[in-house]
Amino acid sequence: MAGNNQGPLVVSLPLGAPQPGESLQRWLYTALREAILSSRLPSGSQLPSTRALAEHYGMARGTAQAAYQQLQSEGYLDTSNGYGTRVCAVLPDTTLNAGYVRRRVMPVAEQQRDAPDTPWAQRLQAEKPIFMGSATQPGLRPFFPHRGDVLAFPIDLWRKLHTAHLRSSRLLDMLDADPAGLPALRSAIAQYLGIARGVRVGAERIVILGSVQQALDLTLRLLVAPGETVWMEDPGYPGARQLMKASGVAMVDVPVDREGLQVEEGIRLAPAACMAYVTPSHQAPLGGELSPARRLGLLRWAGEQGSYIFEDDYDSEYRFVAKPIPALRSMAGADASVILAGTFSKLLFPSLRLAYVVLPPQLVEGFTRLVSLTARHANSLSQAVLADFIEQGHFDRHLRRMRKLYAARAETFAEAAERNWQGLIEVPPIRAGLDVVCRLHGMDELDAQARLAEAGIDVMPLQRYCVKPQAPGLVMGFAPYEETAIEQAAKDAARLLRRT
Structure with a gap:
């Protein structure tokens, strides 16, 4: 079946070496078929011309043509779309082919090995x-800490x-x-x-x-x-x-x-x-x-x-x-x-x-x-x-601008906390930085983190930073979040944390 999938152009195609006594045509046919079935050559891939392939492997062009023709007749290659020789989008006998791939002898380099057990690896x-x-990739979900505003x-x-x-x-x-x-x-x-x-x-x-x-x-x-x-x-x-x-x-x-x-x-x-x-x-x-x-x-x-x-x-x-x-x-x-x-x-x-x-x-x-x-x-x-x-x-102008922007967002965060988090989360005065340690009242850090995640709010429990236990707290960021997002997230957080 001809395929319309436009895959990559294959420039270099290392195929290994023939087995002793194996003909070049049989070797080339088998190596290409295995590369197709294992998805090393994905659907739509454009293969080199028979002339280029023959020159690369030092064989007669007729040998390369015969291997291509056999693969085409079996439904692995397609030349009808006018874009050279390509791997078909749908391969023949997919069930049989899957079994063929499973029965392949796995090269030594691909065999399963135990994870390293050196002192560094253990640590x-x-x-x-x-x-x-x-x-580490919460996008712009409030209130993940340690992030600045890249959009600015x-x-x-x-x-x-x-x-x-x-x-x-x-x-x-x-x-x-x-x-x-x-x-x-x-x-x-x-x-x-x-x-x-x-x-x-x-x-x-x-x-x-x-x-x-x-x-x-x-x-x-x-x-x-x-x-x-x-x-x-x-x-x-x-x-x-x-x-x-x-x-x-x-x-x-x-x-x-x-x-x-x-x-x-x-x-x-x-x-x-x-x-x-x-x-x-x-x-x-x-x-x-x-x-x-x-x-x-x-x-x-x-x-x-x-x-x-x-x-x-x-x-x-x-x-x-x-x-x-x-x-x-x-x-x-x-x-x-x-x-x-x-x-x-x-x-x-x-x-x-x-x-x-x-x-x-x-x-x-x-x-x-x-x-x-x-x-x-x-x-x-x-x-x-x-x-x-x-x-x-x-650089200096950018820092001055961002310092003013983050100061405004810190103020918005503190005001939103004052309106919404009474009796839940205490926010200290924010003097610097991109985030702040907020103290929890009557609540476990991990439970609070899990509840907030339900509302699309990301925080970091303070215990992740500590060896000696501290009073329960959350590390919460404010710098990359616009004022409307801060206000809405503060309301959502209050609703989730007040839930019994």
């Missing part, structure tokens, strides 16, 4: 990444800058780049950090990566041997916690309060830890800042112990009540011990996958070698576009 099996799977991004401007780097005169820019990143982007970031975060650093101390998660991964590889101790905030960012578990380090959970990481408690629990992971400018997920006294105490501890501090500059750009506070890395005495990491994926759009790390001088060479060995370099075309975006002032 990964025990820790499903928190943002892996369908739960100036995509036409970005496209214009991107197109400028695809001119034929700039094709050499598309070759491999420096593992540390494009000099133009590193210089632009250095200038930005000096103005916005109070960090005075040369471009040579900055390395461009794909994410803060990658920065933490490489830092752990470079500085912490399996079994050595690292401080982790509790509650804290689950992606960092899961990466530490998978890396095999000995994690010490240091409690967090309204002044941030309890440094003295960390010293009591593990005074000789190799490293501390902190989110000092906007604690993840509670949202506070590390107090000045604790900042000094943390730096003093790192200096005395020869330890390192990994500063995740989490959501620091989005403060609504005051200017962004300086980074921990900007303080006196931080140069030798603080590793500052930040991302552009939240500030611009998630699929950009560009971040940076500011390194102490003694770590630059080793870190750059590690990047080169594990990832070569981050996408250099995107780096070039981002450098232009920053240098031409678009």
Whole structure:
């Protein structure tokens, strides 16, 4: 039966080698038939001409023609549609063919094998990444946290800058780049950090990566041997916690309060830890800042112990009540011990996958070698576009615009909560960020999450961020949702949570 399905054009068709004593015609017929029945050649696929196939396999053209003709006569190939030789849309004897496929001897490479059982694999099996799977793709369903509004991004401007780097005169820019990143982007970031975060650093101390998660991964590889101790905030960012578990380090959970990481408690629990992971400018997920006294105490501890501090500059750009506070890395005495990491994926759009790390001088060479060995370099075309975006002032304008937009949505969220959630959910003052920890009254977190999901509302239970139990709470985002959506979702949430 002739098919109208327009499948792919098959340019290269590796078919293996004939068995000893097997004729080329029989081999070609059998190999093509098996490729069709196994859907390796899907319906509508256009096969190479008999001349091209014969030249490729070093056989007479008549041999290829005979194999094609046999397959055509049996209903596997079609030449009647005027578009060359194609695989038929409907194959003959589908029941028999299915049995034929089942009876095939499975190649060694396709045979079932057990999952790997290395230490890394075992730890990964025990820790499903928190943002892996369908739960990471809720679209624009309120109130999923840790998301910005990609619809507000100036995509036409970005496209214009991107197109400028695809001119034929700039094709050499598309070759491999420096593992540390494009000099133009590193210089632009250095200038930005000096103005916005109070960090005075040369471009040579900055390395461009794909994410803060990658920065933490490489830092752990470079500085912490399996079994050595690292401080982790509790509650804290689950992606960092899961990466530490998978890396095999000995994690010490240091409690967090309204002044941030309890440094003295960390010293009591593990005074000789190799490293501390902190989110000092906007604690993840509670949202506070590390107090000045604790900042000094943390730096003093790192200096005395020869330890390192990994500063995740989490959501620091989005403060609504005051200017962004300086980074921990900007303080006196931080140069030798603080590793500052930040991302552009939240500030611009998630699929950009560009971040940076500011390194102490003694770590630059080793870190750059590690990047080169594990990832070569981050996408250099995107780096070039981002450098232009920053240098031409678009980045700063975009941040100011989004800060104002998110502040308005935070206010809308708080007002909607006040109107609808009395006695159900308590929303604290929102000072910064893309989301907020809301306290539940008289309700289990997982039960509340399940009820809200019925109404198309996505939240994250606070227990996903904690080791030591906390008062029941939900991490709820507001940044990507328009005011009407926030108000409607708040009403729906109240209806579901009040249901007995």
